[in-house]
Amino acid sequence: MSITYIPRVTQLDSIHLDDQLEELFKHLLFQTTKYFEPGLLQPVLPELELLLRTWIFKYSMYNKKCTFGQQMLSMRYKTENFTTSKLYWYYVYTVLLRYLKDRALYSYTSNIKVQNVLNRVEKVQLVGDILNFLRFIQSGKYPMLIDYILGLHLSADRITRENLSDFSWTRELLWHNLIELTGTVLSLVNMFGLRQKVTKLLRHMWWKSYTRSSVISGSSVMTIHTVCPCCSKRPILPHVMGCSHVFCYYCLMANKMADADFVCPKCYFNGKDVCPYTISSIV
Known part of the structure; x- marks a missing residue:
């Protein structure tokens, strides 16, 4: 009899x-x-990776309705709701989309519009993965976003690691996933803008007076x-x-590009014109 409950760590x-x-x-x-x-x-590296992932997909998901990792842990997808159309969509999401992204990065490196579109799509996917991971931690089902989208349920022939005695290993795995999640979240945050907002908030909380400089360039x-x-x-x-302060060109432009409301760290002047x-004279 198939077992429907599978520990989160095993998944x-x-x-x-x-x-x-x-x-x-x-x-x-x-x-x-x-x-x-x-x-x-190097020019055909995306195609080589496509062939490799397709080969892995053919001898795992296509033939046995489970990945090699799931097979090693005695897990598989339930076949009653795993239709052929879902199998093709699984291939498109896990293999074909990765190839299209890699090929676009290789072929359109200098195309700003294509790179911006890829960055937006990647951010949307990262947000979806984060939300799905938080949902998975709560419910214990659908560890991958594509599983949740297609409604693919996992089952097992036997409970793998039924008696977890190595708590240090379990804790290490959970910490590893938490660190990956934290790194993914931080990559989506505008650290320069956040630093400016936190600085302003702390300045108000401590009742420090700050006046924006009115000095001309x-x-x-x-x-x-x-x-x-x-x-x-x-x-x-x-x-x-x-303001009255002189910046390095790269310091100033890097902060301006990262945060349009960047203010001078010394006098808090929010200058818009960089020149x-x-x-005029030697002092």
Whole structure:
């Protein structure tokens, strides 16, 4: 009789086994071609990965309705609701979409519009994975987003790791997934903008007075003691943004590109016009 309840740790472990299996095949492929002429396989690398993932899909999901990782842990998808159309959609999501993204990255590296579209799609997928992982932790079902979308249920012939005695291993696996989730969330956060908002909030909480500078750019004076407010080093390619402080060009532009409301760390002036510093006199 099939068992419907499967521990969360076992389901997560099957996903890691699938990832490690794919990396193992890639490693073997690169080992067999390491004596080829450098750069020979690089243009067709997405196609090689497509063939590899398709081969894995053919001998796992297509033939046995379970991945190799699930098979090693005695799990499989329930066949009563796993139709042929769902199998094709599973292939499109797990194999074909990854190939299209890799090929676009290789072929349209300099196309800003294509790269922006890819970044938006990837962010949407990451948000979906995060929400699905939080739902999975609560319910214990559908460890992957595609499982939830297609309504694929897992069953097992026997309970794998029924008696978990190695609690350190279990804790390590859970911490590993938590760290991955935290890293994914942080990658979606505008750290520069968040830092500015937190700084303003703390400044208000501590009742510190801060007044935005009304100094015009012409009053900026650069001396031998002048340092960039961002990196505290001698300004390289000096630029100003309307206050009395002189910035490095890259420090100022990097902060402006990351946060349009970037303010001067010294006087909290929110300058909009960035221009090169013009030496009017030597001090």
